[in-house]
Amino acid sequence: MSLIRVSVGTVLLSLLAGAAAQGITASQSLANFTQAGVAPNNTKVLILGGGMAGIIAARTLHEQGIDDFVVVDAKTEFGGRMIQKPFGVTGRQIVVEMGPSWIQGTQDGDGNANPVWELAQKHNLSVVESDLYGSVSFFDYTGPSNYSDTFTASIEAFTNATVVAGQRLHENKVDMDLRSAYSYLGMAPTTPQEEACQYYQVDFVYAQSPSQTSWLASAWKHNFTYVPEAGGYSDVHMMSIDPRGIAWIVQAEAVDFLKTNQILYNQTVTSIHYDQNGVTVLTAGGYNLTAEHALVTFSVGVLQNTDVVFQPTLPDWKREAINSIEMAGYNKIFLQFNDTFWFDTEMGLYADLQRGRFPVWQSLDHPDFFPGSGVISVTVTGDQSPYVEQMNTTQLQNEVMEVLRTMYPDAPDPVDIHIPTWGTNALYRGAYSNWGASFVPGHVENLGANVDNHLWFAGEATSLKYFGFLQGAYLEGQRVGKEIADCIYHGSCSVAHEATITNAQPYPNSLQ
């Protein structure tokens, strides 16, 4: 890679060597990038993006004996969407996760283990089990209202939908959206309370409404994550309460194998030029990086926008795949109060007349989480996300408090409030991906396939089984790392993709 400065910019290289051995924490050492090192030149691989997929791809190359690569990221630390932030008034702050906080699915006995869970254990992440379905208080537009029986039935309804999805797969029937599925199976919600319960099963997980969500793909993701008898991990949700942030698991992993001259922080990629000989990547800081291969791990939200220009334009089959999936919205709004006046369960579910209006509440001021913090969060998803993202703090606070005061009429004003803005952030353009009802597995294959044997793709969205989840990003980083190594060692670079996705796309036998 020739690292040619075409305008002003600073190479930021972290000082990693020996850090772990000296007992220096990974976040300290990875943050110490103020010294410019010697510019790396002519590497085999450029890894674009240092989130879960990028770091695991880098580690996989390293394990395969390939260290001639550089990881480039616009940010100044690794972790991608794993972003922690101190929240609260001075003297009463806790570290909250703007992005993922749960490791979804762990391991059942000696069954299939979630690799993210293994990584968390390896690096001693502080976690606590979340009782998402057992510790819930219920509210509706009239105030507290116990519809726990409706909630229990809605859990069963979703399970039923995943079972029927499996039967449809065997019978080679077409996919439909989840609204159609609920309706067809005679389980369509008819009251605001039933809608709220369905929201908790669907929107709160897939970040989009039932009518925007594939029946088949959502059933797979659910099974492969939560249902051991269907090949999944476990139904356990482990929540990070680690003050280092959940990003620690990739930052600590990176310290174990990355060297200072393999990291290029603070460089936003603006264009990627590729052909059958290799790639050239230009950054906003003025770098011209050339390499044999580039791995793109940016979110599909980024790829759907014009933030990064591909030259030549990506082929039709690739652009079709990129645009066939949706980058969904999921925003956690954090509020801090002087005193804690709310439910003592972990979760609160609020049923409004308007579906999706500030519905899912999580008490972080819970004995198992951050007792005494006075912090509660509320999550909005899907089409509500752009709506809350464009509000200023005053407007948002008024809207949120209107709902909280429906639940608790005497609720005081918060002392702090924060809303992460994933949709407008040019590094993400949304929270995570979700398949709609036009989902066909051929699009997932094409999303993860390389172009011209030199331009590679991986990330949560390229995962057929775990799209949206951290384990999807992990396993796809591993998959592509092996493919690139195979290409470099054996010249087997061409990864199968369909030039055109036709009506008769079969679903993979291995998943039936």
Ligand SMILES: Cc1cc2nc3c(=O)[nH]c(=O)nc-3n(C[C@H](O)[C@H](O)[C@H](O)COP(=O)(O)OP(=O)(O)OC[C@H]3O[C@@H](n4cnc5c(N)ncnc54)[C@H](O)[C@@H]3O)c2cc1C
């Ligand atoms: C609010 C929220 C809640 C979530 N909750 C969970 C959860 O509880 N459990 C779970 O398993 N998953 C959850 N997820 C999903 C999880 O965060 C993702 O699946 C995972 O982090 C994706 O990793 P990735 O490596 O594919 O992509 P990313 O983490 O997006 O990594 C891509 C990297 O590319 C960089 N980048 C982007 N554009 C450029 C550019 N132009 N130039 C240079 N660098 C660039 C980014 O900075 C980033 O570091 C959640 C996500 C969000 C947003």
Ligand SMILES: *[C@@H]1O[C@H](CO)[C@@H](O)[C@H](O)[C@H]1NC(C)=O
């Ligand atoms: C960070 O860099 C400074 C300046 O080179 C050095 O003195 C310090 O030891 C480094 N700290 C860590 C944690 O690597």
Ligand SMILES: *[C@@H]1O[C@H](CO)[C@@H](O)[C@H](O)[C@H]1NC(C)=O
């Ligand atoms: C980069 O590598 C090329 C080819 O290997 C070499 O010609 C060039 O001098 C190198 N540049 C630097 C700055 O080392």
Ligand SMILES: *[C@@H]1O[C@H](CO)[C@@H](O)[C@H](O)[C@H]1NC(C)=O
């Ligand atoms: C994790 O904690 C265990 C037990 O306290 C300790 O033995 C181990 O060295 C720690 N591992 C890391 C990576 O810090």
Ligand SMILES: *[C@@H]1O[C@H](CO)[C@@H](O)[C@H](O)[C@H]1NC(C)=O
């Ligand atoms: C709500 O109703 C369920 C079942 O009817 C009951 O078991 C539970 O105790 C009730 N919860 C409260 C807080 O009253």
Ligand SMILES: *[C@@H]1O[C@H](CO)[C@@H](O)[C@H](O)[C@H]1NC(C)=O
């Ligand atoms: C789920 O399916 C079972 C078995 O077919 C049925 O008895 C039950 O009523 C269904 N539950 C819901 C909520 O539809």
Ligand SMILES: *[C@@H]1O[C@H](CO)[C@@H](O)[C@H](O)[C@H]1NC(C)=O
């Ligand atoms: C999901 O798991 C259930 C229970 O094991 C199974 O009956 C069903 O076929 C699976 N669904 C899919 C889509 O694989």
Ligand SMILES: *[C@@H]1O[C@H](CO)[C@@H](O)[C@H](O)[C@H]1NC(C)=O
């Ligand atoms: C990142 O680079 C910009 C210039 O491109 C610079 O102004 C900024 O200080 C850098 N950020 C850090 C954390 O060094």
Ligand SMILES: *[C@@H]1O[C@H](CO)[C@@H](O)[C@H](O)[C@H]1NC(C)=O
């Ligand atoms: C980047 O470098 C390559 C190889 O040195 C060169 O061919 C290309 O013109 C450069 N691009 C820009 C925009 O400077």
Ligand SMILES: *[C@@H]1O[C@H](CO)[C@@H](O)[C@H](O)[C@H]1NC(C)=O
């Ligand atoms: C927030 O938005 C509202 C409605 O647009 C506006 O009236 C108010 O002045 C704004 N407040 C701030 C602090 O910008």
Ligand SMILES: *[C@@H]1O[C@H](CO)[C@@H](O)[C@H](O)[C@H]1NC(C)=O
């Ligand atoms: C919260 O407590 C602080 C310090 O006691 C006080 O100044 C502030 O007015 C209180 N805020 C609210 C909204 O009660």
